[in-house]
Amino acid sequence: MLDHLAYKAPEPKTIAGAKSDWELVIGLEVHAQVASNAKLFSGASTTFGAEPNSNVAFVDAAMPGMLPVINEFCVAQAVRTGLGLKAAINLVSAFDRKNYFYPDLPQGYQISQLYHPIVGEGEIIVDMGPGVARRVRIERIHLEQDAGKSIHDMDPNMSFVDLNRTGVALMEIVSRPDIRGPEEAAAYVGKLRQILRYLGTCDGNMQNGNLRADVNVSVCKPGAYEKYQETQDFSHLGTRCEIKNMNSMRFIQQAIDYEARRQIAIIEDGGSVVQETRLYDPDKGETRSMRSKEEAHDYRYFPSPDLLPIVIEQAWVDAIAAAMPELPDEKKARFVTAFGLSEYDAGVLTAEAENAAYFEKVAEGTDGKLAANWVINELFGRLKKEGHDITESPVSPEQLGAIVRLIKSGDISGKIAKDLFEIVYTEGGDPAKIVEERGMKQVTDLGAIEAQVDEIIAANPAQVEKARQNPKLAGWFTGQVLKASGGKANPAAVNEIVARKLGL
């Protein structure tokens, strides 16, 4: 089994400043909401969109005397995610308190894992196009509690607080600064999201804030980054700024581009970049300093006195490993090697696990390339036009598989297959039966085709003369015969007979 197709690293993005060229260095901290029924430390529900403050237990509201009890499934989900990122799993990890005050954090601290995270170093291969990918190292993944939600626009003088999200489990997935441009950063989030969705450990819904990213950006002169990679010494890199809390791939790219240009302008003006937390304003297309966060950075971490360390057994980790699904890289590599697909097509088909499963059913026992063409071009094209996803497809994989087999066996032509697909899509039914009942079978009876060719040649002497002088015009006869047969004549056979009869 192949882990990943062969690839080479992409070129880093360069930005031309007023005085020289600059390169970008980017690291991401992604907060992914753990897919679970109940919260990390309480039995309240994690359902999105409930009545405000209804999915809240006394633990989440930090009522006096309430103690956290960990949800074992959330721990398993973090381990599963770690295994999916080929990361080291720490059999002993522990929780710490991160202290700060904000209205949507009733405890006055977030329970997190600063000193002993549950997952250590791993990696993500970020695909940037066929044969091109960036290997991004993962530094760690830790478990922590989400905060609640503050709403500022419901009243001119008050903020409204909803604690439904308070205490929901998050995985903070921290990368090394291995990302070299805005597109790579977005592709990294996309690939991470894909892996999490394959694993079922986070639904990846960015709109609801279930996946959001803090982006660290710095700039350096060409050559400096390579020195950092050789020595792992950060002094070769520029001062970074952290852009907080982005939940759109487009904004991530825009924010990085703006922030890099801002830093370049400061440095080229003789100034120096101040390490700080910034916020991206999509309306203005710029980042601005979050001065309020500066003091809050003094988090006074200390080990949580309410929770013993999490000690897990290797056998438990092994059991999770044994039940892992096939991951996107492996699936894509298998589609390329087993079905002979292009890397691009394999990438499209494996983007979502549901799409890949659908394709495999269509391709079962027939031509994989032909099946891929039909799934991608006809089915996906049609579904996209109508705003449906694969789970809403009116054509089952069995039906589409039957259509592909009818083409492969030569029973129907490619053109008729499109009509057949349309019928199955709108009316449903068994494709083989429809072909039989509606007389859509391709005519391979050469005698019948010859008769039709003779008829058309006899009726059009002028065209015959033209075609003899310019053989390219023979196609006209093929067209006429196909038309007369209602598209059922085999085009290759017709071509050959037309050429022979005209003496070309």
Added chain:
Amino acid sequence: MSIDIDTARKVAHLARIAVAEEDLPALAGELSGILTFMEQLNEVDIDGVEPMTSVTPMRLKRRADVVTDGNYQDKILSNAPDAREGFFAVPKVVE
């Protein structure tokens, strides 16, 4: 390590504890005393000694991933100084 008055004032602010200016010197002195005691403990060689997390050999208690709690908005909000339409209402927080 000794805690000066500025540090005491900052720690009090971070912890949102109101301390009168005239109480700060005494507080700084007490905090310094605590830290001096900690430094004394630091003299003990604990190389190779595992941190003790419990006095009895206990395993972290775990819960199954089942919804067993919640759905009492009225109780959650009952102590709130101000609540509207199911939300806690707090003085405007501007970012």
